[in-house]
Amino acid sequence: KSRHCKHPEMEDALFMWFTEVRGHGAAVNDEMLLEKGHVLGERLGVQDFAYSKGWLANFKSRWGISHHRLHGEAASANMTAIMAGHAELQQTLADYSPDDIYNFNETGLFYKLGPSGTLATVPVAGHKKSKDCITVALFCNASGTDLRKPIVIARAKRPRCFGKTFQPTLYTEYFSNAKAWMTSVIFQEIICAFDRDLRLQGWHCILLLDNTSSHAVTGLQLTNLKLHFLPPCTTSSIQPLDAGIIRAFKALYRCQLVQLYVNRAEEARIQTVDLCQALQMIRLAWRNVTATTVKNCWHHTGILPCDNAVTATTTDEHDEDDMTLAEIQQLIHQLDPVAGPNAATEYVSIDREVETMQELDDDTIVDIVSTSREESCDGAENDVDGQDKSEPEPEPAPVTAREACAALASAIRFYEGAGNVKALDSLWDMLSELQQQRHITQTDIMSFFKKNK
Incomplete structure (x- = not known):
């Protein structure tokens, strides 16, 4: 029987923390998960919730977390490890x-x-x-x-x-x-x-x-x-x-x-x-x-x-x-x-060293989870902090098929003058397809029955 969690944002944050520390090779046990779940729950405003052993068992089942025995330490970055890889x-x-x-x-x-x-x-x-x-x-x-x-x-x-x-x-x-x-x-x-x-x-x-x-x-x-x-x-x-x-x-x-x-x-x-x-x-x-x-x-x-x-x-x-x-x-x-x-x-190479997933502390985890939840509740047109808040340029009117054909014809004349055959082939294909779409007419329903007598 499928059971949905009561506080999905808290569980998302706890799993994010779990994957972060396991990515560094740290050992995690049930007591650590319970303690961290309580801390993150308080940060997210979760109240009147018992962080019980039963909830923890369900949490691990939902996220596919199970117990494994540790085997040694990770190898250091050296030529031996690279050759073995x-x-x-x-x-x-x-x-x-x-x-x-x-x-x-x-x-x-x-x-x-x-x-x-x-x-x-x-x-x-x-x-x-x-x-x-x-x-x-x-x-x-x-x-x-x-x-x-x-x-x-x-x-x-x-x-x-x-x-x-x-x-x-x-x-x-x-x-x-x-x-x-x-x-x-x-x-x-x-x-x-x-x-x-x-x-x-x-x-x-x-x-x-x-x-x-x-x-x-x-x-x-x-x-x-x-x-x-x-x-x-x-x-x-x-x-x-x-x-x-x-x-x-x-x-x-x-x-x-x-x-x-x-x-x-x-x-x-x-x-x-x-x-x-x-x-x-x-x-x-x-x-x-x-x-x-x-x-x-x-x-x-x-x-x-x-x-x-x-x-x-x-x-x-x-x-x-x-x-x-x-x-x-x-x-x-x-x-x-x-x-x-x-x-x-x-x-x-100026942004070669930019991190795409930095180490997550509690503040960052709560920020990511809270922002995702606010966006899902507030709708699809909200900005988040840090984006350009300036007034956007007026949105242009939709382009009609006639205007698109005229623009392609102008581009064809330009590339004819430049002698670019490859570009001309692509432009003619697009113009042909657009003209066919413009001239498609809806057939009368009675003609369909006459055709299939």
């Missing part, structure tokens, strides 16, 4: 093809941060660099054939820039909490959705993960997806996304961002972006990460068995990354001719 992964992955082996990881992104220098006729006052940060989670397979939709975690459930019509899920999977961090609740929702997609396709895969508290899957029942956690303290050496895939994604994102800032400087407009534009650029940057880059990064980690290893291309693995950095460097010089030769490299 290689051997373990090669054995584990021997039964999977590169198409069926995935890696998942998060990174912080300063999505508004532009270059620091600019051209001017007179000295200009400095301004605070935008450090508005979101968490971007990426996952892909070893063959580079499946770069799944990027996942973005921001601070607002529905920022004002979204208006009433913008749909973030067209570009990314979108989540929110007070700190814009990955949590075990969000992670489990992502993994369950992936497992459901695999089950519908009759496909079995394995997913490699680093062993952080936000990746807790206690009690999760998966049918077509196997989770394999990388050895502690080795992920910087053997995790494919950390081997250059995330860096390539960020380089492509920042290339778009600097180009946008150059265009706005030429148009005398404010150099900034909102979250809508950031989601669009994130999707485009992730789509432009090539299969060659992905395969080379997986190959260089050395974790794939020889029989199933992806073949590294003969092209220098750094060529694509170098071209993107060169383009960023050129754009930065348009804004600041005295920028140093390493300006692009430093700019791309």
